[in-house]
Amino acid sequence: MSLSAISAQPVVVVKSTTLAQSAVMILEGERQVFSVTLQNQSIETPVDLLLFSFQDSTQGPLQTAILNRDATPAELYEYELVLAKRQALRRRKVDEGQRYIPPGETRTFEFEILGKPGLTSGTIQIDYAHLGVPQNEIKDQFHTRQVCLDLAVTVNASVELARIDILPVQGDVPQPLWRSIGAEQEEPDTPLDSDKYCLLMMDLRNAWPSNMEVRLEADNRFSIEEHILPGNTNRVIFPVPRVYLEDPHAFIPAINPSRQRQFVVSTSKITPETERANREAFWFREKIIDSLKASWKTLSGPARAGTVELRGMRLTPRQIEAVKIDEVGIEIAVEPTSPGSSDDNFSAQENSICVDDFVQIRVRLTNRTTKPIYPTLRLMPALAHRPLNVALDFTRKFAWNGTLQQTLPLLGAHATTEVCIGATALCRGEFELMASVEETRLWVDEEAAKEGAARQRSDTQSMMDALLGAKERRVWHSRHKCLVRVRD
Incomplete structure (x- = not known):
């Protein structure tokens, strides 16, 4: 020994x-x-x-x-x-x-x-x-x-997040309401752009036998304070910035370096649609949590302070639609054809014209992605406040010049294009104008395709295609209706 x-x-x-x-x-x-x-x-x-x-x-x-x-x-x-x-x-x-x-x-x-x-x-x-x-x-x-x-x-337990919901902002939010939560801008009489924000609704429960003050902050701009009595649940509605993701179906990383893999085969059999939805929900949830800060402090008894756990939130497909910014932006405006009229009227969502007046329907498309797309535009007028079978019966009430469906040239990355269609209303009433954009065909990078043809296709890429499914043509719809009021 x-x-x-x-x-x-x-x-x-x-x-x-x-x-x-x-x-x-x-x-x-x-x-x-x-x-x-x-x-x-x-x-x-x-x-x-x-x-x-x-x-x-x-x-x-x-x-x-x-x-x-x-x-x-x-x-x-x-x-x-x-x-x-x-x-x-x-x-x-x-x-x-x-x-x-x-x-x-x-x-x-x-x-x-x-x-x-x-x-x-x-x-x-x-x-x-x-x-x-x-x-x-x-x-x-x-x-x-x-x-x-x-x-x-x-x-x-201190302050618990009992329920959460995300709602879209309908119309413009008055400036005094924005100012009440700390939002400021250069022109005080102009409402802030509601297209950039959605409403986050949170039910907060005070589980501690002391008065609590909860402070919520979003986007380093907005803040709101809420007093919650012991045992009570208060509902707080708070604006949060909407999120744009370049690749919402990106791979979910591993924090532990020992678990980093180029590709991991899932042991559970799920469909490509479910896998895409899970990844999309993950990345949008991470973006929302990163933009939010929630803290609490006691107002009576011993002084205590802490943070509210927000990682318990789960997003549904409806909530994701409210918070996401589409890859293609669609804006619709109706402009009179008379001389001297303004050509920049895209912020207006309500227009008033007379019967038999000639107007221009202008649609602006914005490609927010880093890759070009081949767009097909479909303009969809309808009668407002009518059932679907009646709303689409507008051929004798609304006339237009050209076709409502147009195949447009290649729209480059971060580029914008405009389409104008002449139209006239044949009777008084209210009409709704909406639009959708569909990819005519998938854009393929020719240089990458040549490089891929020169070498054998990797098994990793084949497994990725099997997990997420083959790429399909996408469709985007306008989020806001352009309401046109027609009078005699």
Whole structure:
């Protein structure tokens, strides 16, 4: 038997903490700071190496969920995010020079605890040693001793997100309403562009027996404060910016580098439509959460403050349609053909003309993507406030010059084009004008196609096509109706 003798090592103990009996009561979303004092009981040997690690009761279930082969990429992303970036315990950043304890001396270190659902216990593990040389000069194996501090944690509910919904903004929002939530602009009498925003409706419940004040912030521009009585649920309606994604079906990444793969085959059999919907919901949800900040603080009793957990929100297809900005923008305007009339009337959604007046229906198409498209425009007039079978019977009431369906030339990336059609109303009443754009055929990058023909098609690309399905022609519809009032 061979034995290796090591140099004398210190003995470190936990002398005291600022927590009563190593126990803490905390609310969900709250962060509390406490300190731990370590004492070096050695008479001659200092401590020049201190390594801190943490364990808590939420790590085990999360690690088990990550190993579940049936978990979706979105679920794995959530598990890894909570495990890696929302630790229950962590050490506050301090000067690295404090990681030295002289013989017989003490050092105090500050730690932070976060209130999380399911957190019942935690452990601070401290590995220490005496190396005698700087850490970057250590080449051989070294040994450490260990001291642990166990914590008992009680987490109580604070402000809960009971329900969420996203609604489109209908029409222009008056400027005083925008100003009430902190929105400002150069011209105070002009309403802000409602096409850039949607309404986020949140039901917030105060589960703590104290008055709460919740503060919501969006887009670093808007803020609103809401007072919630104990046990009450308040509904807050708040404008949030709509989101445009260049690739809403992008691959969901892995936060843990050891799980990074070029392509992962899903163990669950889902259709390409479901896979696309799941990825779209994931990326729009991430964008909304990134633009929102929600915090709370108590107004009575001991002063407490924290954040509202927003990652519990889930988006339905209807909510995604309200928040997303389409790849192709469609704007419709009706302009008189008389001389001297304004040619820039695209912001108006209601127009008033006379019977038998000749007008121009102008449709502006904007390609927001980075790739060209081949558009086919379909203009759809209809009688307003009528059933569908009656609304489409307008041939004797509304006349136009040309065809309502036109195949347009290639529309470049980030380009805009306009289409004008002459029309006249043959009777009084109200008409609605809507439009849709359909891809005539898919655009193919000729240079990329030549490069792909020169080399064999990769199996990864074939699997991606099988997962998301082959690319299909897309269709976009105008979000706002152009209402035309016809009078005698």
